[in-house]
Amino acid sequence: AQKITQTQPGMFVQEKEAVTLDCTYDTSDPSYGLFWYKQPSSGEMIFLIYQGSYDQQNATEGRYSLNFQKARKSANLVISASQLGDSAMYFCAMREAYGGSQGNLIFGKGTKLSVKP
């Protein structure tokens, strides 16, 4: 079974608008971390934001915020005031403390975001 599901292969957003990228996860481990990475067309993987399973508040980093709904097992990335430079692939990933992944990152298949001027 897929542990990380990103249901939106591609999305478009108008410049300066907000956009939400969906991510759902599956784990029975009570301790885990959720990460979002950005991969621009140049290919590098850029760490954006982290949310821990025990964190009470949603994580925020500048224009990025994570809408964490633990009961629904979702960790959606919200990008506010989209910029042309936000056009990229976005990957959701999970790291379990004790699960079968042995502490390694498990990635979703990604969402390609295109920002229109």
Next chain:
Amino acid sequence: NAGVTQTPKFQVLKTGQSMTLQCAQDMNHNSMYWYRQDPGMGLRLIYYSASEGTTDKGEVPNGYNVSRLNKREFSLRLESAAPSQTSVYFCASSEVFLGFSQPQHFGDGTRLSIL
């Protein structure tokens, strides 16, 4: 402020040839990882090294070997390259292995084509 450095950035091989992908990090991280990225597949773990002196298989280890040369360096070797190993390879590092809050920091990737 290099972070994780991978060499080479691009490589074309013939089937059956061997090569080693190099990775070095300057963040004093204990754990290092090798991933491959194929279209529509996200990233999949090949091998990892939780700490200096240890290596373990990930999800897709067949056809690869690794060496954790020292704390800084972690290399990936293809002994007899096959077209199915055409991919983009990423090296990553993190401060510790256990500890689910640690992000992994990635190199820029190596684009490998096997003809």
